[in-house]
Amino acid sequence: MKLTRREVLAGAAAAALGGAGIYELVDRLGGGEAPMRKSVGRMGAAEQHALELGVVEHEGVEVVVPPLHHRLVTARVAAEDPRAAQRDLETALRGLEEQFDPTTPAGLGVTVAWGLPYFERVVPHQAHVHLPVDRRASVERRKHVLLDAIRFPSDPEETVLERNDVAVLLRSDIPAHVSAGAKELFQDLDVFSITSVRTGFVGGGLPKRMATAAGIRGAELIPDGAQLFLGFTSTQKAALGPRRIANFETLGYADLGPHSYFRGGTNMHVSHLFEDVEAWYLNFDFRERVDTAFTPGLDVEDNAQTVPQGPPDVAHEAQVKRTFRDTGRIGHSGAIQTSSRLQRDVIGDDGTLYKRGTAIPQRADFDTLDNPFSWSSDPVRDAMQAVPAAGVHFVVFNPTSDDFHRNRLAMDGVLPDGTRLPLPARARGQGFNSVLRTTHRQNFLVPPRAHRAFPLAEL
Amino acid sequence: MKRAGALVLLVVMCAGCASSAAGPKAAPSAKKACTPTQLAGWKKLARRVHAPVYCPTWLPDPLDGVIGSRWNNIDAVSRDRSYLESWVWQETGPGAAGGELHVNLRGYPARTRIPKCVDADTAKRTLIPCFSDPHGVVRVGDIAATVYTVNQDADQWHVLYAWRHGGSLYTISEHVAPPLNYTKTRAYLDRILRGLVLVGA
Numbered sequence: 001m002k003l004t005r006r007e008v009l010a011g012a013a014a015a016a017l018g019g020a021g022i023y024e025l026v027d028r029l030g031g032g033e034a035p036m037r038k039s040v041g042r043m044g045a046a047e048q049h050a051l052e053l054g055v056v057e058h059e060g061v062e063v064v065v066p067p068l069h070h071r072l073v074t075a076r077v078a079a080e081d082p083r084a085a086q087r088d089l090e091t092a093l094r095g096l097e098e099q100f101d102p103t104t105p106a107g108l109g110v111t112v113a114w115g116l117p118y119f120e121r122v123v124p125h126q127a128h129v130h131l132p133v134d135r136r137a138s139v140e141r142r143k144h145v146l147l148d149a150i151r152f153p154s155d156p157e158e159t160v161l162e163r164n165d166v167a168v169l170l171r172s173d174i175p176a177h178v179s180a181g182a183k184e185l186f187q188d189l190d191v192f193s194i195t196s197v198r199t200g201f202v203g204g205g206l207p208k209r210m211a212t213a214a215g216i217r218g219a220e221l222i223p224d225g226a227q228l229f230l231g232f233t234s235t236q237k238a239a240l241g242p243r244r245i246a247n248f249e250t251l252g253y254a255d256l257g258p259h260s261y262f263r264g265g266t267n268m269h270v271s272h273l274f275e276d277v278e279a280w281y282l283n284f285d286f287r288e289r290v291d292t293a294f295t296p297g298l299d300v301e302d303n304a305q306t307v308p309q310g311p312p313d314v315a316h317e318a319q320v321k322r323t324f325r326d327t328g329r330i331g332h333s334g335a336i337q338t339s340s341r342l343q344r345d346v347i348g349d350d351g352t353l354y355k356r357g358t359a360i361p362q363r364a365d366f367d368t369l370d371n372p373f374s375w376s377s378d379p380v381r382d383a384m385q386a387v388p389a390a391g392v393h394f395v396v397f398n399p400t401s402d403d404f405h406r407n408r409l410a411m412d413g414v415l416p417d418g419t420r421l422p423l424p425a426r427a428r429g430q431g432f433n434s435v436l437r438t439t440h441r442q443n444f445l446v447p448p449r450a451h452r453a454f455p456l457a458e459l
Numbered sequence: 460m461k462r463a464g465a466l467v468l469l470v471v472m473c474a475g476c477a478s479s480a481a482g483p484k485a486a487p488s489a490k491k492a493c494t495p496t497q498l499a500g501w502k503k504l505a506r507r508v509h510a511p512v513y514c515p516t517w518l519p520d521p522l523d524g525v526i527g528s529r530w531n532n533i534d535a536v537s538r539d540r541s542y543l544e545s546w547v548w549q550e551t552g553p554g555a556a557g558g559e560l561h562v563n564l565r566g567y568p569a570r571t572r573i574p575k576c577v578d579a580d581t582a583k584r585t586l587i588p589c590f591s592d593p594h595g596v597v598r599v600g601d602i603a604a605t606v607y608t609v610n611q612d613a614d615q616w617h618v619l620y621a622w623r624h625g626g627s628l629y630t631i632s633e634h635v636a637p638p639l640n641y642t643k644t645r646a647y648l649d650r651i652l653r654g655l656v657l658v659g660a
Contacts, residue, residue: 217640219641220641221594221608221641279616281608282609282616285592285609286591286592287591288609327583328583429580
C-alpha cells in the first residue's frame with residue numbers, strides 16, 4: 001500500500017498526539033509516582049489557566065504539585081467557518097469535561113490559547129475593538145496585551161519566533177487522558193491543522209528516570225526524585241502567582257475595552273529550550289548551582305532541592321546590582337524577581353490585597369525529551385532531530401506579553417529601572433543562560449473559559 | 460568555554476596522530492605490575508618529586524601510561540613538587556568516527572588539602588576548590604578514593620578520584636566525552652584505580 005505524503009504526515013502526527021516514541025517509556029517506567037497532595041485543589045475555574053493544584057511540604061517548603069504529564073499542541077485554523085468551528089470546538093471541549101474530570105489532575109486540564117495570527121487573520125475587526133490594551137507598554141503607542149514574541153539578549157540568532165494560530169495545553173496525572181484529549185481535539189475534530197506536538201513531564205521521579213532511559217548525557221547526575229532535570233523544585237507555592245493575579249484585569253495592567261470580553265483571560269508564553277544537563281552537573285558544583293539558579297551566596301542545606309522563595313527571600317534591584325558588583329554574577333531567580341514580584345502592596349481588581357513580594361507569573365513548564373518537538377509540520381525550519389534531547393517547554397502565564405518580556409529581560413541582567421548589567425550573552429555569570437539554548441518562542445492569549453473556543457467569532 | 464579551548468588544544472597536540480590511533484576499546488585486563496618501560500618513567504618522577512607515585516598498570520587503549528610516550532601530552536612538575544601526568548587520544552570526525560580519551564594522574568607530595576584553582580569563568584577570578592561535588596567513596600585495597608564530579612583546570616569536565624596516602628594527596632581523572640558517558644567513565648576509573656601500583660622514590 002502506498003501512502004501519500006499527507007497521509008504519512010497525518011500518521012506521524014497522530015502517533016505524536018498519542019504520546020508515542022520515547023514517551024512510551026513512561027508506562028514501562030511506571031508512569032511516575034502518583035503525587036501525594038495534602039490538599040486537593042481545584043481545576044476548572046472561570047479562568048482556563050488557573051489550576052488550583054494541591055500542595056505538599058518538601059524540605060520544609062510548601063510546594064504546588066503540578067500534573068505529571070503535559071502535551072502542548074499548536075495548530076493553524078483550518079476551518080473556513082469560524083462560527084461553526086466555535087460551536088464544534090466548544091462541544092468537543094465539553095465532551096472532554098464529561099469524560100475526564102476537569103477539576104482534578106486525575107482528570108484532564110485543557111487550556112486553549114490563541115496567537116496573534118488568529119486575531120489578525122480570522123477576527124481582525126473584532127480584535128481591533130476587543131483585544132485589551134496594555135497600559136504600561138502603551139507609553140509611545142497603543143500596544144495590545146498580546147504581542148509577537150521577541151528574541152532576548154541571551155537568545156541565539158536562530159531562535160524561531162513562531163506564528164501559530166492556536167496552542168492547546170493538556171495536563172493530567174494520567175498520560176492516557178492527555179493522549180485522549182489531544183486526539184479528540186486534533187484528530188477527531190476537523191477544525192485545526194497541527195503544526196507541532198510537544199510532550200513532557202514534571203516530577204514524580206520522571207526527569208531522572210526518563211533522561212537516563214533516553215541516554216541523555218549527564219542524566220546519572222540528576223538527583224533522585226528531582227522535579228526537573230536541573231535538580232531544583234520550581235513550584236514553591238510562594239514562587240507562583242496566586243489564582244487571579246495573572247488575569248489581565250487584576251493588577252490594572254490592561255484596559256479591557258468596551259465590553260471586557262477578555263476579563264479572566266491572561267497571556268501565555270511558550271518557548272522551547274535545550275538544557276545541557278552534563279555541563280550543568282560536571283561544571284557547576286552544588287554551591288555554584290545554587291548561586292546560578294537562585295542568588296549568589298544564598299544559604300541553603302547541602303544538596304537541597306527545594307529552596308524557600310517566599311516574600312522575605314525575594315531579591316531587589318539594589319541587591320542584584322550589589323551582588324553583581326561583588327561577584328560578577330546574577331542568580332536566575334534573584335534577577336527575575338526584580339520584575340516578577342510585586343514591588344509594593346497592590347489591591348487587585350477583585351479587592352484582594354496582594355502583598356509586596358508576591359509572585360505574579362504562574363508557571364506551567366515541563367521537562368521534555370523532544371528535539372525540539374515530538375512532531376513538526378515543518379521539520380526543516382524547526383530543525384527536528386530523531387535523537388532525544390533534554391530540554392524544557394517553558395509555559396508561563398503573565399498578565400500581559402510585555403510583562404513576560406520584562407521578566408525575561410531581567411533574567412538576562414536588564415533590570416526594570418533600565419540598568420543593563422554588563423554580562424555577555426550566555427555568560428556563566430548570567431544565571432542559567434550558559435546551559436540553555438532557546439529554539440522557539442511565541443506569545444498567546446488565553447481567553448476566559450466562556451470564550452475559549454474561537455474567541456470573538458460570534459460577534 | 461573552557462571545554463572548547465581544551466579541545467582546540469588537544470587537537471593541536473594530537474595533530475598527525477589520529478590516523479594511526481587505535482579505536483577507544485578497553486585493553487585486555489593486565490596483571491597488576493607496570494612494565495619496565497612504564498616503571499622507568501614513574502621511578503624517575505618519584506625521584507624528582509621526592510615522594511612515592513602511582514603507576515597505572517591499565518589505561519584505556521591506546522593510552523599506555525608511559526611517561527614520554529606519544530600519548531603523554533603533559534609531563535609537568537611544579538615548584539611545590541606537585542605533578543600532572545596526562546595521556547590523551549583524540550580522533551576527529553562525526554558521530555562514532557570521533558572521540559576522545561583523556562586521563563590525568565596527579566600527586567601533591569606532603570599536602571593533603573584539596574588545592575585551590577582560579578575561577579576563570581567570572582570576572583572576579585576568585586579561588587575555588589579544584590575538586591568539588593563529592594559523590595561517594597570507592598575503596599580498593601588501602602585506597603579510599605572520594606569521587607568528585609566538578610573539577611577545574613586540566614580536570615574540567617572530568618570525573619576525578621582523590622585519596623590520601625603517606626601525607627600526600629593523589630588523584631586520577633578521566634574526561635567525560637564521547638565515546639564515554641558518565642557511567643562508562645566511572646567504570647574506567649574504577650579499573651584504573653584497581654590497577655595502580657605504588658612506586659617508591
